[in-house]
Amino acid sequence: MKQENKQTISGRDFEKYFQVKNLKKALEIKAKYEDQILLIAGATDVLVENYEKLHEIKNWLDLSRVKELKFLEVKEDKLILGPLMTHYELKNSQRLKQKLPLLAKAAAAVGSPQIRAKGTIGGNICTSSPAGDTLSALLALDASFKLQSKIDSRLVKAEDFFLAPKRNGLKDNELLTQIEIPLYPEESLSFWAKIGRRKALVISTLNLALVLYFEQGLIKRAGVAVGSAAPTPIRLREVEELMLGKSLAELNYRELGEEVKKRVSPIDDIRGTKEYRENVVRDTMVNALKSIEKRREGGKNAD
Amino acid sequence: MAKLDVEITVNSKKYNLKVGSQERLLDTIRKELKLTGTKEGCSVGECGACTVIVDDKAVNSCMILTAQVDGSEIITVEGLESKKGLSPLQKAFVEKQAIQCGFCTPGMLMSALALLKNNPRPNKEKIKTALEGNLCRCTGYQQIIEAVETAAKEWGV
Numbered sequence: 001m002k003q004e005n006k007q008t009i010s011g012r013d014f015e016k017y018f019q020v021k022n023l024k025k026a027l028e029i030k031a032k033y034e035d036q037i038l039l040i041a042g043a044t045d046v047l048v049e050n051y052e053k054l055h056e057i058k059n060w061l062d063l064s065r066v067k068e069l070k071f072l073e074v075k076e077d078k079l080i081l082g083p084l085m086t087h088y089e090l091k092n093s094q095r096l097k098q099k100l101p102l103l104a105k106a107a108a109a110v111g112s113p114q115i116r117a118k119g120t121i122g123g124n125i126c127t128s129s130p131a132g133d134t135l136s137a138l139l140a141l142d143a144s145f146k147l148q149s150k151i152d153s154r155l156v157k158a159e160d161f162f163l164a165p166k167r168n169g170l171k172d173n174e175l176l177t178q179i180e181i182p183l184y185p186e187e188s189l190s191f192w193a194k195i196g197r198r199k200a201l202v203i204s205t206l207n208l209a210l211v212l213y214f215e216q217g218l219i220k221r222a223g224v225a226v227g228s229a230a231p232t233p234i235r236l237r238e239v240e241e242l243m244l245g246k247s248l249a250e251l252n253y254r255e256l257g258e259e260v261k262k263r264v265s266p267i268d269d270i271r272g273t274k275e276y277r278e279n280v281v282r283d284t285m286v287n288a289l290k291s292i293e294k295r296r297e298g299g300k301n302a303d
Numbered sequence: 304m305a306k307l308d309v310e311i312t313v314n315s316k317k318y319n320l321k322v323g324s325q326e327r328l329l330d331t332i333r334k335e336l337k338l339t340g341t342k343e344g345c346s347v348g349e350c351g352a353c354t355v356i357v358d359d360k361a362v363n364s365c366m367i368l369t370a371q372v373d374g375s376e377i378i379t380v381e382g383l384e385s386k387k388g389l390s391p392l393q394k395a396f397v398e399k400q401a402i403q404c405g406f407c408t409p410g411m412l413m414s415a416l417a418l419l420k421n422n423p424r425p426n427k428e429k430i431k432t433a434l435e436g437n438l439c440r441c442t443g444y445q446q447i448i449e450a451v452e453t454a455a456k457e458w459g460v
């Protein structure tokens with residue numbers, strides 16, 4: 001019975017609950033406990049994942065008070081984010097909207113106001129769901145993640161980080177401490193869309209991120225990534241390459257849509273069949289290109 | 304075994320509590336503080352029935368550990384009514400018949416309150432977005448949106 005289940009959520013006691021205030025301390029605890037401690041930021045994924053099993057968790061590391069992990073800054077040619085930035089903060093950041101509207105848009109699509117108020121980008125990355133809304137944006141934008149342990153740190157490209165559904169390259173003694181996104185001087189236009197059943201609170205049946213950087217009318221760089229269309233969110237480098245050096249007018253949108261479709265391996269599930277997803281992927285790519293074309297003509301950046 | 308000391312302010316009243324690490328804010332509010340206006344529907348962040356305001360933002364109290372909100376300022380649906388009676392927001396819900404079974408209402412009120420505190424003159428789109436995380440099985444939302452619009456007109460009076 002439901003009531004009985006709920007008793008197990010509250011009421012039992014914990015062994016260790018660490019609410020640390022600085023990163024150094026967090027890294028020390030992680031070094032000591034490794035996988036014997038459950039790390040939480042906004043806890044929105046963790047509390048669902050562990051629903052009715054919360055009492056089984058012995059050790060908690062609550063990162064949410066580590067102020068040095070909550071920031072957004074522009075440094076030289078990079079935008080740098082702390083993993084504790086919430087989707088609410090990203091969605092409302094004027095700076096982000098100006099520099100990387102693609103990511104602001106993806107953050108705005110997460111869950112509901114309640115979820116965006118708590119959920120963090122670091123949590124979205126580390127949960128590594130194939131459907132994670134910010135992940136396609138991060139892949140298309142060529143983001144890298146700084147993974148830090150008590151003794152050292154390494155920078156891993158987003159496209160090398162996601163390994164399988166809900167599996168990533170984080171080691172047991174590491175934390176994600178920084179997200180770095182390159183800022184290029186060229187004019188850029190981007191598109192992000194999530195295809196789902198209703199507006200809020202949907203897990204994507206598909207999401208697609210596209211960013212194009214133009215120099216004298218030609219595409220100098222491109223980023224294409226899709227979520228929910230394979231076991232991990234994926235970046236499609238080969239499709240990007242097909243666009244380089246060309247103007248928008250020289251692109252065949254339908255063909256590019258087919259190229260995207262060829263490279264995805266969606267699954268059948270209650271949110272959509274494989275065939276449905278493949279066709280939606282193709283059509284979304286076509287729409288993305290059309291949307292960018294329209295804005296390039298109209299000279300405005302938002303869609 | 305030790306419990307955690309947590310101090311929270313709920314509806315302007317300070318509480319010093321001892322909580323287990325796995326206690327959700329929803330449990331604390333309903334079981335410890337006996338403020339049962341806040342409802343539990345889905346328990347996993349999807350229905351919004353458990354919505355409360357923590358430090359000026361609407362959040363799902365089923366998705367937060369009480370230990371995480373130490374030092375926070377919390378408002379529950381019980382915080383709306385004053386000696387003068389129902390708040391304008393509550394009155395608008397009654398007036399516009401935005402309540403049927405009422406299970407979603409406390410959460411709706413909290414999401415609407417968080418919006419109005421932030422943006423006293425929201426347009427319809429903003430109201431819809433603010434209520435996106437709250438499900439209602441009875442009213443069809445139209446009356447609820449109208450109630451918030453009505454309340455917004457009187458807000459700050």
Ligand SMILES: Cc1cc2nc3c(=O)[nH]c(=O)nc-3n(C[C@H](O)[C@H](O)[C@H](O)COP(=O)(O)OP(=O)(O)OC[C@H]3O[C@@H](n4cnc5c(N)ncnc54)[C@H](O)[C@@H]3O)c2cc1C
Nearest residue numbers: 041042043044045046111119120123124126132133176348
């Ligand atoms: C109702 C509901 C709707 C949702 N809708 C969406 C949606 O539309 N789109 C979407 O993408 N997601 C959605 N989510 C999932 C979730 O809210 C997001 O993934 C969110 O960004 C998770 O962030 P968090 O801070 O709450 O993560 P937490 O739950 O705190 O952590 C998630 C995981 O990441 C690890 N972690 C967190 N931070 C770090 C770090 N700095 N270093 C190392 N590991 C870390 C944790 O240990 C844990 O394994 C939804 C969730 C719910 C409950």
Ligand code: FES
Nearest residue numbers: 344345346351365
């Ligand atoms: S009970 Fe918390 S969102 Fe449904």
Ligand code: FES
Nearest residue numbers: 403407439440441
């Ligand atoms: S009034 Fe019944 S769920 Fe909203």
